[in-house]
Amino acid sequence: MQLLYAYRNRDISRVRLSLESLRLQTYENFEVIFVDYGSQDNYSKAVEIIVNEFEFAKYWYVGHPGLLWNKSKALNFGIKKAHSEFIIIADVDVLFTEHFLETAVKLSQSNSFSLFKIGYLSKEVTEQQQQHLNLNHIQTTHIGDTFGIGLFPKFALEAIGGLDEFFHFYGSEDEDLNSRILMSGTLRNNCDDLLLYHQWHERYPQKRKESLQIQPRLTNVLRLNQRHFLWNESQQMLHPNPKTWGNCFTKSDLKTLEQPDVVIQLDNILAHLEHCFGEDLKKHPKKVVQVIISEAAYYNTLKYKIKQSLGKQTQLYMSMKAVNDLILKNILFQYRDRNYNYSISDDLKQIRFTIDFKTATHGKI
Structure with a gap:
């Protein structure tokens, strides 16, 4: 037993x-x-x-x-x-x-x-x-x-x-x-x-x-x-997993993500983030891609808040919590079998997401 x-x-x-x-x-x-x-x-x-x-x-x-x-x-x-x-x-x-x-x-x-x-x-x-x-x-x-x-x-x-x-x-x-x-x-x-x-x-x-x-x-x-x-x-889904179920990445796979081939730096602007995760990431096959999202200083200014309250046309921003949820949903629905590294900074103003599109999914052990 x-x-x-x-x-x-x-x-x-x-x-x-x-x-x-x-x-x-x-x-x-x-x-x-x-x-x-x-x-x-x-x-x-x-x-x-x-x-x-x-x-x-x-x-x-x-x-x-x-x-x-x-x-x-x-x-x-x-x-x-x-x-x-x-x-x-x-x-x-x-x-x-x-x-x-x-x-x-x-x-x-x-x-x-x-x-x-x-x-x-x-x-x-x-x-x-x-x-x-x-x-x-x-x-x-x-x-x-x-x-x-x-x-x-x-x-x-x-x-x-x-x-x-x-x-x-x-x-x-x-x-x-x-x-x-x-x-x-x-x-x-x-x-x-x-x-x-x-x-x-x-x-x-x-x-x-x-x-x-x-x-x-x-x-x-x-x-x-x-x-x-x-x-x-x-749906009477009896066997939902791929054939590689039970395989896992290892701590050594984290090193693969330390030197990305592509680095994308963005502010927490809604349109930019939706385009990045809906389109941009698909354009980098066979590469390690890192996306760094920082909270823009403008997002917390009185000017932005007044424009929002008056309904004036301006770029829509996402809270960093909304950014977090957007990325996590992408991981769950699209990238859960890939090697990635997701982290949030101590001051909660920056999120890093690094993903390996080079190697096979599902891990090695």
Whole structure:
């Protein structure tokens, strides 16, 4: 039995506790494939040390920090690396009761996959568990159903091409996976025993999602992901990925982007940006292209604001948040399988997007 973790820039104390709960399992014939998808160096170095403390776990670093978070690609890499007949998709926030794997082995059927109940812990209880792990008679805030934590036959995951790699950031990738597995004829089993607990952690503030941050965020991405899941379902889309699913770029691929062949410098003018991403980028095949968008000083002047309020004819500008959303949508819809580097400056006044049109898409490993 093998368990897959997908990780990026998360609190390492939760990782340690999750793996510690696996160390206490009554069933011991298992391995962990821990896939770090593009974490920053300070996170990746720290989490690698922790993962390597557990003899049953192997750490893999794929992607690089310039790529957007894609849980599907991380898990698909793990699916390709796995050699066991059955796979458990895990999560760094989850704690496993000592009989979880023993139960999972009993539930393993070649024609079905299993989903589990999960109890949610309060902040106080989570902190207590970090001091002393003991999942007996533990208090929960509520109990729910999991979509993303499940037991799957490996061949069933391979038959549908793993998780749909369209999904970025968070939302719907797990529901979509379950829907397509059912579509393939594999049956669903719901385990009603409470065997999993979810560690408390702070949620990303909704208001921050609506403003530009150094950490890339796409406005309305949860709804976009939901729409894609429902579209897959309505179209009976069984295998949405290319044949190269599960392949990932590596940190060395980031070096390819450090010396672009073409550099395009633009202000945050609407027409210029729409033309660049709708037409200009297509004119540079077989090249590495860098687009640098800076917030124009004029955009924040009183003169521009007065002209806008009076309805006088002037160039339309985009906020840097709107620029961010424009580029991220282009990545999701057109460039998600290419090697690119996306970054936002510390002062939030400049965005850089570098993309490689020279080399093959989908990565090498």
